[in-house]
Amino acid sequence: xxxxxxxxxxxxxxxxxxxxxxxxxxxxxxxxxxxxxxxxxxxxxxxxxxxxxxxxxxxxxxxxxxxxxxxxxxxxxxxxxxxxxxxxxxxxxxxxxxxxxxxxxxxxxxxxxxxxxxxxxxxxxxxxxxxxxxxxxxxxxxxxxxxxxxxxxxxxxxxxxxxxxxxxxxxxxxxxxxx
Numbered sequence: 001x002x003x004x005x006x007x008x009x010x011x012x013x014x015x016x017x018x019x020x021x022x023x024x025x026x027x028x029x030x031x032x033x034x035x036x037x038x039x040x041x042x043x044x045x046x047x048x049x050x051x052x053x054x055x056x057x058x059x060x061x062x063x064x065x066x067x068x069x070x071x072x073x074x075x076x077x078x079x080x081x082x083x084x085x086x087x088x089x090x091x092x093x094x095x096x097x098x099x100x101x102x103x104x105x106x107x108x109x110x111x112x113x114x115x116x117x118x119x120x121x122x123x124x125x126x127x128x129x130x131x132x133x134x135x136x137x138x139x140x141x142x143x144x145x146x147x148x149x150x151x152x153x154x155x156x157x158x159x160x161x162x163x164x165x166x167x168x169x170x171x172x173x174x175x176x177x178x179x
Contacts, residue, residue, distance in 0.1 A: 004158075004175055006167040011158055011175035015150070020132075020160055020174065023149035024053065027130055028060030030147050031100065037064045041098040044090075046115065047071040048169065049104035052161035053132040053149070057102060068092050070118075072111050094122035104161050105133040107154065109141030116143065132160075133174075 002013045035041055043061075045054035047069050058067060070090055099119055106112055112129065119127055130147035137154040156177040158168030168175070 002173075003178070004168070004171070006158060006164045009164055010178045011164075011168070012178050013173050014155075014157065014176040015152075015160075015174035017160075017172040019150075020172070021056065023132065024056045025060055027132070027147045027149050028057055031057075031128075031130065032060075032062045035063055035065075035098065039098050040064055040066065041100050042066045042068055042092070042094060043100050043102050044094075044119065045069045045102045046104070046111070049161045049163070050102050050132070052169075053104055054102045057130070066092075070115070072115055090118070090122065094119060094124045096123065096125045098126045098128070099124045100128045100130055103129065103131040105135070105157075106131045106145060107135040107138040109139050109143055112143060113141055133157075 004011050043054065043058065043065055045051065045067060048071065054067070058065070068091060101112075101115060101119065103112065106129075116127065116129075128146040129144070131145055132149040134145060134148045134151050135154045136151055156164070157174050158164050158177075159171035159174040161169050162174070163169045164177075
């Protein structure tokens with residue numbers, strides 16, 4: 001099993017890049033079946049982690065759309081702090097628009113809850129949530145997640161946009177922390 005070392009931690013491959021691309025295509029197909037050019041949705045990508053998923057997802061979308069970015073954070077090291085800090089706000093009006101929030105991973109749901117609050121204040125026509133990864137064991141909220149690429153265990157992972165203290169985002173595969 002391929003391993004990498006980031007800072008003081010060792011990780012091994014848990015999801016190879018071909019499985020990642022299959023999951024991205026699955027999410028894109030679901031979204032493509034629900035929207036058309038007439039809807040002109042805004043994909044709201046949550047940085048930094050979702051940049052790879054967003055890029056691959058958008059390449060598979062078959063209708064006209066817009067993309068915007070926001071940045072929120074709740075992680076410190078390998079665990080969530082439980083407190084969400086809004087770092088970069090929205091730069092475009094979402095009023096009366098279809099908004100598809102694009103997340104890299106949803107675990108507790110704390111960051112998502114804050115983001116839905118911020119987006120909801122803009123009075124969009126509709127909000128949908130697309131996440132590449134979902135950790136049902138860690139999820140503590142009652143928010144509907146519309147599109148899920150993969151469900152995974154409650155492990156700490158890196159790669160494909162996800163990091164450990166800012167390292168590991170560039171890997172095409174996903175790696176799980178080895179205890």
